[in-house]
Amino acid sequence: MRRSFSTVRLTAAALPLALAVAFSGPAARASTKTSVPPLMHMKVDTSNLANLRTGALYVLHRCAACHSIQGTRFSSIAKQLGITNSEMQKYLNESGRLVHDTVVTAMPKGIMKQFVSITPPDLTVMAEAQSPDWLYTYLKSFYLDPTRPTGVNNVLFHNVAMPDVLANLQGLQSPVIKEGWLYGQPAKVAMGVKQLTKGTMTPAQFDQTAQDIVDFLYVVAHPHAKERAALGPWIMGLFGLLTIFSFLLYKVYWRRVDTSHERWWNHR
Numbered sequence: 001m002r003r004s005f006s007t008v009r010l011t012a013a014a015l016p017l018a019l020a021v022a023f024s025g026p027a028a029r030a031s032t033k034t035s036v037p038p039l040m041h042m043k044v045d046t047s048n049l050a051n052l053r054t055g056a057l058y059v060l061h062r063c064a065a066c067h068s069i070q071g072t073r074f075s076s077i078a079k080q081l082g083i084t085n086s087e088m089q090k091y092l093n094e095s096g097r098l099v100h101d102t103v104v105t106a107m108p109k110g111i112m113k114q115f116v117s118i119t120p121p122d123l124t125v126m127a128e129a130q131s132p133d134w135l136y137t138y139l140k141s142f143y144l145d146p147t148r149p150t151g152v153n154n155v156l157f158h159n160v161a162m163p164d165v166l167a168n169l170q171g172l173q174s175p176v177i178k179e180g181w182l183y184g185q186p187a188k189v190a191m192g193v194k195q196l197t198k199g200t201m202t203p204a205q206f207d208q209t210a211q212d213i214v215d216f217l218y219v220v221a222h223p224h225a226k227e228r229a230a231l232g233p234w235i236m237g238l239f240g241l242l243t244i245f246s247f248l249l250y251k252v253y254w255r256r257v258d259t260s261h262e263r264w265w266n267h268r
């Protein structure tokens with residue numbers, strides 16, 4: 001009894017501490033508060049194979065120059081895009097790697113670290129780590145910033161080390177500066193972008209391309225989403241069936257057991 005009482009007291013003492021730890025995260029982050037604009041919204045659509053193939057083309061030809069996507073293989077991507085392995089090798093895989101290899105960037109590890117002092121992160125679960133809306137906004141929000149080594153900065157990702165790798169398609173953008181917060185200090189921050197020069201694509205075409213890229217990254221991050229959705233009703237049906245059978249079995253077991261003397265009202 002005494003022990004259980006002290007356990008209760010200990011728990012009661014630990015609870016505020018646990019709560020303090022749990023809520024200290026946002027509080028600590030608040031001191032590095034940086035203003036970011038609201039995300040642009042896109043609807044993830046993974047059913048259009050033509051769009052997914054376009055996305056795959058850009059990701060494998062451009063993004064994979066720096067980023068690895070080691071959680072997937074060229075052959076798995078081919079399957080998701082509905083193309084054969086030889087088509088994958090012919091049109092999409094320019095890395096010289098075999099079709100069953102994982103998607104590893106050709107960029108030697110140390111090089112990006114040397115140039116921009118960070119190794120580009122793996123993109124396999126990027127659509128999960130960041131939301132699709134975040135990725136979409138990120139890809140559209142690079143702007144010219146002569147103070148940065150790459151010449152560009154990003155509205156969503158302050159002082160980003162990634163160059164604007166889609167600039168030739170989108171054109172260059174200048175920032176829309178507003179009063180806001182930068183790492184906890186009031187400051188002028190870029191809260192949006194303005195088109196400065198024309199790219200090879202119209203804005204609508206570029207939006208579509210950015211969506212295709214995000215859709216493809218979403219498929220890479222959720223490789224079994226389709227099977228999962230198709231399997232769900234069957235699994236629920238199976239559980240339903242099991243419930244019926246186990247109820248019938250319960251009835252059979254207890255049919256011949258006389259429990260009348262065990263009723264609580266017989267013990268009074």
Ligand code: HEC
Nearest residue numbers: 062063065066116118119120121126159160161162163165
């Ligand atoms: C020239 C090399 C290079 C290319 C090409 C490149 N990136 Fe990056 N990327 C980087 C670097 C470096 C970072 C790290 C930025 C940082 O942490 O400051 C990065 C960061 C990112 C991030 C942010 C991850 C995070 O930390 O939240 C995303 C998303 C991303 N890249 C997507 C892409 C996509 C999509 C493409 C293709 C359209 C692409 N990248 C092409 C170098 C590159």
